[in-house]
Amino acid sequence: MDTEIKHKYPLLKKYGWWAGAGVAVLGAIVWAVAASGDSTYKADADAILTGDVTQGSFDDYVRINGRVETGIIVQVSALETGIVEKKWVEEGAMVHEGDIILTLRNPNLRQQILDSESQLAEKQNMLRDTEIAMEKERLQLKQDLLAARTDLGRKRRMAEQQAALYAENLTSREEYLNAKEDCELAAETLQLLQNRLRQDSLYRSVQVAMMKESLHNMQENFILVRQRADNLNIRASHSGQLGSLTAELGQNIAAGQQIGQINILDNYKIAVTIDEHYIDRVSQGLRATGLRNNQKLELTLRKVYPEVTQGQFRADLAIDSELPANIRVGQTYPVDLVLGEPTEAVMVPRGSFFQSTGGQWVYVLDKDGKTAHRRNVRIGRQNYKYYEVLEGLQPGERIIISSYTDFGNADKINIE
16 A cells, blocks of 8 residues: 655745745845946045046146256366375365366376486587587688689789780790689689588588477477376366265376366256156156245256166256346256146046056046946046046046055945
8 A cells, every 4th residue: 555755845845846946036136236246446535636627728738856957067087096195185176277176196297207308408508518619610610611612713813914924935835824723723612612612501401401300309398298187187178066076095096087077057958857758748848837935936958868777768858038146056947848838638636546447447436426437438638637538437537546555346335
């Protein structure tokens, strides 16, 4: 006989399929929420900053820090090698053109000066001895010339007398010919002496000129050597403020080595470093303004350096307005560099949210200010106060402008 089997949980048999259906629906809801990725973060209202989306005139400029530097810097270098013997002035002192900054010591150069003095004295003595010998020779030649001229006169008279006597047959032909030959010999001797005197005069003038030129060159060389000795005194080539003096007593300084610089204080510039984000928009001729102690400076960008170091590049600005009375090298000025003309734009205040999102999205507050939702945006230009909004926001809306670091990837922020 069959026995009837009774269910232990009759309600489960009667309503089980309803329970299963409910669990399935609940699971579907949970899965849908998880699949949508919609997460929420609770934030303390006191821990966040908000800003209004506005529309107005957007000033296209960037604020940077500028440092006062001299517009002209003159390098101070050693002309000779030597050991620092004395420092006449210290770094930061005001110097005038010609003032001695350092004195060097060079024993080898001193020996060169003594050798040059000795060679010059020897050359002078040699020239003097040569001139004396030439003068003696010239006098002796003149004396010989006088004797030859006198001898020629006597023998000419004798030849004339013999010719007259020979014409009257009062003397022999031999005596007549001898007298005639003696006269001709005396004339030729005189001619030779005259030619020699003329040639010796030319030779002596050339030789003396060459020796004097050699002596002159040696004198100039001696002057240059003495100037090298004076170059051991390193002097200021311009008037200004001495800076970056690196030489110390006893230090060996090489010729051409830089030992400091002179800042010309009647000419200043403002040196700035700019984020490489602006490198394509920065060029010569841009206008800028600086402000210090309520005094405004009008500036013009004069030079842009091509090197980028640690995400920044350098530039120099010239001061167009009157210089402040108390301007000093090393002072800092906040500088507003104008990159373009003001334009009408939608703007949001600058904030640290930009570092978290790169300007690609923001949290937009609801009208009640209790919640904020993530929204994609597109940020354009930026200045010291605002970011330009190109897409995604409308004037009158509010966004969170403080850091999003704690929010993670939350799509919704509940503000309590």
